[in-house]
Amino acid sequence: MSPTLIKTKKRAAGALFAVALNQVQIHQTRPVGSAIASDSFSNDRRLWLHDSSALLRPIFRYLEIDSAHWPDLETTATSSHVKNHVGSFLRVLAEENDESSTKLEEQELALSKAVEAMESNISTSREYYERKKEKHRVYAHEWREKFLGNESMAETKKHLQKTEEKDCKSPHPEQAPAASTSEVEEKSFEEAKMIGNRRKVVVLYELLSACLADTPGDDINSKRSLEGYDARHRSALRLLTTWFDIKWIKMEAIEVFISCSAMAVLKQGDGKENENASDDSWEKWKRGGLIGAAAITGGTLMAITGGLAAPAIASGVGALAPTLGTVVPVIGAGGFAAVASAAGSVAGSVAVAASFGAAGAGLSGAKMARRTGSVDEFEFKAIGENHNQGRLAVEIMVAGFVFDEADFVRPWEGENDNMERYALQWESKHLIAVSTAIQDWLTSRIAMEMMKQGAMMTVLSSLLTALALPAALLTLTDIIDSKWSIAVDRSDKAGKLLAEVLVNGLQGNRPVTLVGFSLGARVIFKCLENLAESGHVGIVERVVLLGAPVAIKDEKWEAVRKVVSGRLINAYSTNDWTLGVAFRASLLSQGLAGIEPVDVPGIENVDVTEVIEGHSSYLWGTREILDRLDLDAYYPVFKVTHTKSPDTT
Helix, strand or coil: CCCCCCHHHHHHHHHHHHHHHHHHHHHHHCCCCCCCCHHHHCCCCCCCCCHHHCCCHHHHHHCCCCHHHHHHHHHHHCCCCHHHHHHHHHHHHHCCCCHHHHHHHHHHHHHHHHHHHHHHHHCCCHHHHHHHHHHHHHHHHHHHHHHHHHCCCHHHHHHHHHHHCCCCCCCCHHHCCCCCCHHHHCCCCHHHHHCCHHHHHHHHHHHHHHHHCCCCCCCHHHCCCCCCCCHHHHHHHHHHHHHHCCCHHHHHHHHHHHHHHHHHHHHHHCCCCCCCCCCCHHHHHHCCCHHHHHHHCCCHHHHCCCCCCCHHHHHHHHHHHHHHHHHCCCCHHHHHHHHHHHHCCHHHHHHHHHHCCCCCCCCECCECCCCCCCCCCEEEEEECCCCCCCCCCEEEEECCCCCCHHHHCHHHCCCCCCCEEEEEEECHHHHHHHHHHHHHHHCCHHHHHHHHCCCHHHHHHHHHCCCCCCHHHHHHHHHHHHHHHHHHHHHHHHHHHHHHHHHCCCCCCCCEEEEEECHHHHHHHHHHHHHHHHCCCCCEEEEEEECCCCECCCCCHHHHHCCECCCEEEEECCCCHHHHHHHCHHHHCCCECCCCCCCCCCEEEEECCCCCCCHHHHHHHHHHHHHHHCCCCCCCCCCCCCCCCCCCC
């Protein structure tokens, strides 16, 4: 039997997940303190808990919760008394197993050890992180010296000195992500301290297994609505780890462990019936937890990962084979050892990928030019060392202010996370042209004179109030207007193409995090708009828009927010006059996300003025911003830097 929970604990785990799932949806759009009546809200078909969404009932079915209890659990999850319910469910999970459950205790221990070892395997060493950080510092210094002098101004420096005195907490209280009541904002619960780490790991393992499994059932409303790993499920698990007060990397280790387990099933089965099979294949495989679900669905689960089989994971699986075999006895230590052997070879990788229909798919190296008519370049570049290692989340990063092709990749290198990461290279000819045109003007005599006079902040203020532009700036708009217009048009079309890629599952049906700066942020926004229009939710988990040339008024911010299950961050710099001028005064009267907050509930607005001294700063400053945002956290974070190095603002 696989690691599992006794009946009462399964029900508590399912109930807790239901509450978390509902809270995640509420946090998208609801202001803090707005209580919701459960009677009316629970009947809303747009609710993720509603049986028509098929997000929750498959979880209940997998956990073998009596269907008679499902409506009560759903109603409880929408109650405004969240703190009380969460506390009571946690207390149930904390209860000791009875004496007849020695076997379960042993399995809890085995799973905990396996996950701990996997966590160690995927953790980044301090030395490696420091090397990457130092490399980025060299890159940042090089580009700061090259470009920043052209954009920084004495008036801006004074402005920044004033902002340094402020406490840089983000978002502002009135813009904080929402909850049904203020009491829910408690980030962890005292009752969670009563639960041992082993039990927490088992609960998360069971819930993730339930999220990925395709459990059979006669009820159409218990069928999964989205193939693969739904971003809304991952956001709920992220909130649960917060309530449990454990680090997110533990959940990532569980994800990789389950990927390896599913791969082991496929490798061992190889199209043949397992010798331990019984007549009831559902009952047989269910004993293997998620592994059974992977086998029954004919490999649907492994299509999520886009193929495993990297040497690093092969080594980890090989070392863990005895423990993994104890945890998932339907496979056994020999099965995991065989996986490790196959995973260490290219042939094994191709064979496993092909068996799931993953061969030939994926983002890496994919060139999709001209699919939307006038987009000439659209290509994903793999970044980092997490590819083909069973990662169940993908990050796509989009630069939008570049001077050569290397700038599509360099701003993202060395970031410390456990996702499979890609940089999108798109329309480099047009982006380099508009970036260079702006930079050329910044080095012109007239621009230098205006900056010497400290006039640029006054210019930005004039733009925001729709006043007339100075004649000198009209020269700039004449120079860049046509290039900027083309780049904006291409970014909108690239956004549509990115949405197509995600809908078609080239990322492997895994939750996606999207991060972009400048016109790259606009690509992402337009991608989200297209997803909203086509009704595709559950794909995107988190989004960071940095210096986004996106109007606030007359854009579909509310609709966009609803297709992002987790945090949607608008990072803006109040002194980015370059972006303001490029975007044109006629549009600035509608507001501009890159230089001011977006007043839409659920948008996390972050003032990064102290990091971004000019629009080109995003090339080297994005890494620091992402570090401060701590995207692994469920709740809004923007870490304050209390000390300053001589060359930073």
